[in-house]
Amino acid sequence: MSTSPPRIESTRKPTPAVGYAPFALGFRPFFLAAGIYAVLLMGLWLAVLQGGIDLGAWRPSVWHGHEMLFGFAVAVIAGFLLTAAQNWTGLAMPSGRPLAALFLLWLAGRAGFLVPGLPPGLVAAVDLSFLPLLALALALPIHKAKQLHNYPFPVLLLALTAANALVHLEALGWTRASASLGLYLATYAVVMIMVVMGGRVIPSFTDNKLGTRARRWNLIERLLPAATLGALLAALIAPVSPVTALLAAVVAAAHFIRLAGWYTRKFWAVPLLWILHLGYAWIALGFALLALAAAGVGAAALSALHAFTAGGIGVLTLGMMARVSLGHTGRLLEPAPVMTLAFAAVNLAALIRVLLPLLFPAAYAPGMAAAGLLWVAAFGVFVAVYAPMLLRPRVDGKRG
Template sequence: MTVSSPHELPAPLFRLGFRPMFLVAALFAIVAIGAWGGTFAGWWGLTPYGGSYFWHAHEMLFGFVAAVVTGFLLTAVQNWTGVPGVKGRPLALLVLVWAVGRVLMWWGPGWSPWLVASLDLLFLPMVAGFMAYPLIKVSQWRNLFFVPVLALMTLANFLTHLSVISGEAHWFKQGSYLMLMLVTLLMAVIGGRVIPMFTANGTGTTKVLPIAWLEKAALLCIWLLVLNVLFGNLLPANVLGLLCLLAGSLHLCRWWRWRVWLTLAVPLLWSLHMAYLFIPLGLLALAAHYLGDWLPLSTAAHLLTVGGMGGMIMAMMARVSLGHSGRPLQPRPIMSLAFALIFLAALVRTLGSWLLHQQILTVFVLASILWCLGFAIFTVVYWPVLTRPRVDGKPG
């Protein structure tokens, strides 16, 4: 695996992974949820590959989320290793492969499912290769953990496509929930690494030191949830519910120790803390579903996806884009509104659909509008940040 020479200066958009991947992800977040919300409301028809429900779930996980994970990892690996990150033509090719997958998923009903699946499945293995190269080059084995996670994400994507190819819906559920747990795991790992550090740096306070047993137990619980889905949901519902209850409780304790109350005046911090809060909330909602069917599975899933993933994605994109473009970590004031819109969308989509089921159409449309407005604000604010050179003249 080769990367462009550090002496080359490609267009600013292709100088580091976060730039194109964050931009296309933000644009796609608006298009995908706008299309889904309008279809659900009956404003227009949508007949994509796999059907509209399959498309919505697949594209938010393997289109939107995967793009942001890619942008973050391909940028972080340069910091971790000191090896120049992928840029220029290889990065443009990666973006093209991602875009081909999105186009085929939208207009794919007339194509062979095997062809659509094969082309869509190219993206994450390419990302894994670009990640593995610098990590192996400098023998940084600790962060090599992300490469098998990307391989498992590829497997999860294959399982969702297998449901279309075989006509067996259970493959879609297994693949999508495997991806859900894998991304939750990534959020827990990365959140644990950066949130205490960012909080200390941003508030001028002492960093909260991790409690070893709490960190290990919290992450182990999510690993067990990943393995349970990977091997076909072997755990009985009551055992799975207790595991989710334990996981949610541990991550809630973890979150509380990071002192969210110190961050309320710093948008780049409170947004990260609030996003992480949706992880224990989602896990506790899963416990409520499996222990007594007190909450719909969809409510738990959307706490993790809209609130957890959507919130953390926007918060991390906002911070990473400023830091890696040489700008001060001071977002435009309107970004506080963008963060709030995403969290409000999560609450409307989850609590609203549960408590106001008779008005489900209004709830879904409102949540879609809030989400799209949030990412529209991000796109407008960060377009120049992502498409122009660093303000300090450095590469990247």
């Protein structure tokens, strides 16, 4: 069964959009909120590092990791899956009031961490309720359409729920050291989502735009998801071990081979393509660094984490939001020129976060500030450029 999704973008010339449509389809509220929250979160994190904000019972690093994953990354995933599933299944996904209610639940989960004095149990209950409902909204049409190859997405959303629970259990004082495990589990679940989804859409988008034909090796395509899952589970169970090092190294090589099959130098002329390929390359690099960390190179552990997060999640999500938003609002797949600068900025931010711990540990503090500002600039540009598109109806008059 082919895993390539149907084309989900439009190339019709834009015409003026009238009115507002913030809840016409899932990508609209969640992509806009993800962009705004990416800027807000990083600004707050830089303030925390300067000692300007007290997070109460939450350790700063736990709060930062939790909100980057369950706030920012989950919002992008929700927007993408609620939109893509409509194309996969041919069935309507939540829109209007149901979508608004789901979005407000995500927003309430974020507010729980920003509004002082709320009971921790209430904060946990609200935050933990979003992902199971999102999984249900996705699973029902997938089950109705009998699309077995799409079942991993609801399952991975439930894995994210379990990871979120581990973080909240420590915050509630019910466990002593489960937050770190929860954050790593969440990171690896998001990596799995990106690996599966990236393997579908990146070569498809490239071929559709350039008229090329990506090379796919059947053995790699069949084994890579399972091998990736195995390497990530090994990293959770035994972060430093020869088995984890070997699995991560093999998986890194397989991902680089996969990337080589998709490669064409033509995509360097198309920012909406090279940003996706670079985003996937960060994931492959993350596994290479994970192999070094598992082999005992201690400094590589933090670099591996940020290759997956600042690199894979940051770069791939920005590129995907930029492309999907254009296609699903009926616009030409040509982003504003300033978005090319945003794509460069988010990659430079990731490069700083990954390389500094390895090569220049003494410059870690100023490097974090520089990377944070570049991140804010990248997602700030996205919000400024895309907010009008996401709030207004499609320019081609279609629904969505």
